[in-house]
Amino acid sequence: MSKASDFGVWEGEVTIDLPEQTDAGVYFLGRIRTPWTERKQCPKNARESDAVCTVEVDPRFAPGLKDVESCSHLVLLYWMDRAPRNIVLQVPGHYGVQRGTFALRSPARPNPIAMSVVRLLRIEGNRLSVIGLDCLDGTPLIDLKPYFASTDSVPDAVVGWHRKT
């Protein structure tokens, strides 16, 4: 563990040496089209925006979309390919307090996989129109799943550090 000094790493942030090799590989299944081309344009979280975004699934994988249209909400996993992966303690700009990476939803994490719950508006061929994303235009899609309220919805969940800020 060492004090961070790389470009893009802030005072108070701490990095680690990553393993020399990764352990498994992911396929990019398509791309997410959003109105945001720079990070500063992105909403801070997905509930801040009603923008309709488009998920373009590569034709190879599109047969797997059968029955997805019956889902009101989906879980999307996507690859935050511009984020550093070696930061374990970070200082989010809008909070100004050092937090552990795994206590944050920051894109900077060892595996830069974001998870968003989106509302599905419609599917046309291999293109899904959804509401509830906050990522950059062109972000690679790595999975989509049905959202089951029975297992995925916990209305009374608490993030203690956030409640205090």
Add this chain to the structure above:
Amino acid sequence: MSKASDFGVWEGEVTIDLPEQTDAGVYFLGRIRTPWTERKQCPKNARESDAVCTVEVDPRFAPGLKDVESCSHLVLLYWMDRAPRNIVLQVPGHYGVQRGTFALRSPARPNPIAMSVVRLLRIEGNRLSVIGLDCLDGTPLIDLKPYFASTDSVPDAVVGWHRKT
């Protein structure tokens, strides 16, 4: 797209040729310890079990756990390393109807990444005790995140195909 014939692929299931190369690499951040060593022992979904499971985060990544103890619930992402990745249409045994892979939470998917919402009981060093998992013992962990009810909880979400079964 071709009719499946591999071991472990069922009548009515359809496979694709996967791309020759993966697009990005993931690190295994630790292992999940559960009571289940064979797939048939695993609960069908996480709400069926109150078993306490243990998430062991590798010491290298453990500094990132700071502040996680203030979260009542977490999102865990883990790598279903024994599942085939080339199935786009599949017939889950307990339903018996052909569905698109992206309409299912099956571990068989192009990127075999499972997402579970778990209740955090406690953290001791680099070990987290949680309730709400259904995976095999030894499953690789690839991310953990705070669960925010404000963006992640949708109590009235519907999976149409499931409601009808």
